[in-house]
Amino acid sequence: MKTKVLIIGGGIAGLTLSCLLGEMKIPNIVVEPKDLTKPQNIPENSRTAALMGPSVNILKAAQIWEELESQTAPLKTMRIIDDSAPNRDPVQIDFHAHEIGKDSFGHNIPNHLLQRMLIEKTSSCPHITFLSPAGLLGLEEKAGSIEATLDNGETVSAAICVGADGRNSKTRTLANIEVSETDYGQSAITCLIGHSKPHHNVSTEHHRPGGPFTMVPMLDRNGAHYSSIVWVEKTPDAEKFMRLDKSGFEQALQQRTRNALGKITLARSPESWPLKALIAKEIIAPRIALIAEAAHVMSPIGAQGLNLSLRDVAALSETLVESLRLGEDMGSPPVLARYAKRRRADMATRFHGVDRYNKIVSNNIEFLRGIRRAGLTSLDSIPALKHMAMKHGLSPSLDEGRLT
Numbered sequence: 001m002k003t004k005v006l007i008i009g010g011g012i013a014g015l016t017l018s019c020l021l022g023e024m025k026i027p028n029i030v031v032e033p034k035d036l037t038k039p040q041n042i043p044e045n046s047r048t049a050a051l052m053g054p055s056v057n058i059l060k061a062a063q064i065w066e067e068l069e070s071q072t073a074p075l076k077t078m079r080i081i082d083d084s085a086p087n088r089d090p091v092q093i094d095f096h097a098h099e100i101g102k103d104s105f106g107h108n109i110p111n112h113l114l115q116r117m118l119i120e121k122t123s124s125c126p127h128i129t130f131l132s133p134a135g136l137l138g139l140e141e142k143a144g145s146i147e148a149t150l151d152n153g154e155t156v157s158a159a160i161c162v163g164a165d166g167r168n169s170k171t172r173t174l175a176n177i178e179v180s181e182t183d184y185g186q187s188a189i190t191c192l193i194g195h196s197k198p199h200h201n202v203s204t205e206h207h208r209p210g211g212p213f214t215m216v217p218m219l220d221r222n223g224a225h226y227s228s229i230v231w232v233e234k235t236p237d238a239e240k241f242m243r244l245d246k247s248g249f250e251q252a253l254q255q256r257t258r259n260a261l262g263k264i265t266l267a268r269s270p271e272s273w274p275l276k277a278l279i280a281k282e283i284i285a286p287r288i289a290l291i292a293e294a295a296h297v298m299s300p301i302g303a304q305g306l307n308l309s310l311r312d313v314a315a316l317s318e319t320l321v322e323s324l325r326l327g328e329d330m331g332s333p334p335v336l337a338r339y340a341k342r343r344r345a346d347m348a349t350r351f352h353g354v355d356r357y358n359k360i361v362s363n364n365i366e367f368l369r370g371i372r373r374a375g376l377t378s379l380d381s382i383p384a385l386k387h388m389a390m391k392h393g394l395s396p397s398l399d400e401g402r403l404t
């Protein structure tokens with residue numbers, strides 16, 4: 001088979017890129033080892049993504065936002081609570097979207113709904129071929145193209161191959177791209193909860209020594225209130241919580257939420273995800289570009305991962321469209337170099353920022369605890385500083401994808 005762009009991995013990032021290119025009538029093939037041929041094959045789970053305004057704009061450009069929006073919850077207030085000092089009151093700061101002239105910072109979206117909608121979109125677009133189940137086995141650079149061997153026996157030849165195949169990216173390995181990796185020794189427990197009090201569209205991140213505990217608003221259903229939970233703990237503690245029965249787990253949640261949401265009931269069973277930080281030393285190789293978790297994996301603190309990934313997607317799609325307009329070879333070194341240049345600063349600042357933030361927040365060192373509490377208090381009392389923090393913390397840095 002022959003195409004212009006071969007995308008390895010049918011996760012949210014790979015599929016969004018495929019849809020954006022499809023909208024621009026650029027032929028592309030997506031390869032995905034799981035059988036995702038029908039949207040229903042994507043199981044419901046407890047993962048949601050808090051996607052900020054620029055990411056929503058990217059989903060709009062991919063033409064899936066209109067249908068998706070009604071199933072998402074707007075995030076109007078971001079609350080941070082330092083809950084780390086025993087015997088002292090927690091310190092709280094609220095960031096309101098209206099303070100920076102916005103209705104909301106973004107929306108909380110169930111991952112499976114987003115992925116299902118993207119699959120529907122790929123199946124209705126004449127410029128997209130979705131090969132599933134099919135996995136990447138090998139890559140070989142040829143004159144003017146790159147050829148991929150797949151485990152279903154097919155070969156695909158393309159101008160450029162995009163690695164969107166997640167944290168254990170085979171594309172990255174085949175391209176001999178090294179990574180720098182840190183194991184945080186933390187795991188994230190995710191689950192969905194029902195609660196008796198409304199969330200008022202406030203997303204709350206409690207900073208605790210084991211890691212952050214975050215409650216993210218979801219859409220009300222039949223008058224009942226729901227939120228998604230991302231609860232980070234040192235891995236042995238997370239394992240202990242995962243072994244609790246339903247009522248024990250609900251009690252632990254009740255305590256962690258400090259009753260802010262009223263009575264808690266589990267709406268979807270907890271799942272646990274090991275956390276690490278990983279950054280690829282390069283994001284390009286001959287006729288190859290990496291995006292999303294193939295290029296960077298980070299802690300869920302601050303909900304930055306997929307937001308950063310979607311900015312990779314926007315930047316790569318714009319670079320490829322531009323190259324087509326200029327009559328360039330899409331997989332040629334100057335085009336790849338332009339993509340890398342566009343993404344370098346945003347990736348590095350966001351990755352190292354989140355890494356440092358996670359280390360400062362997830363510890364029990366008295367000195368850092370003092371700085372954290374003092375930092376939040378002064379941020380709350382100096383409006384200009386708070387305004388800057390909101391703008392800087394929630395917007396992409398420097399040369400982000402301009403679709404946003």
Ligand SMILES: Cc1cc2nc3c(=O)[nH]c(=O)nc-3n(C[C@H](O)[C@H](O)[C@H](O)COP(=O)(O)OP(=O)(O)OC[C@H]3O[C@@H](n4cnc5c(N)ncnc54)[C@H](O)[C@@H]3O)c2cc1C
Nearest residue numbers: 009011012013049050135136165166292293303305306307
């Ligand atoms: C607990 C938790 C909460 C999070 N919350 C947020 C949040 O609120 N906001 C946010 O922005 N981010 C969040 N993130 C980050 C976000 O979930 C991830 O960045 C995102 O899901 C990764 O998407 P991806 O498409 O890069 O990778 P994946 O979803 O891993 O997709 C990779 C795809 O590649 C396929 N693949 C693998 N090997 C091959 C192969 N050999 N050939 C072909 N295909 C292959 C896989 O089957 C998979 O479908 C969170 C992360 C965690 C752990």
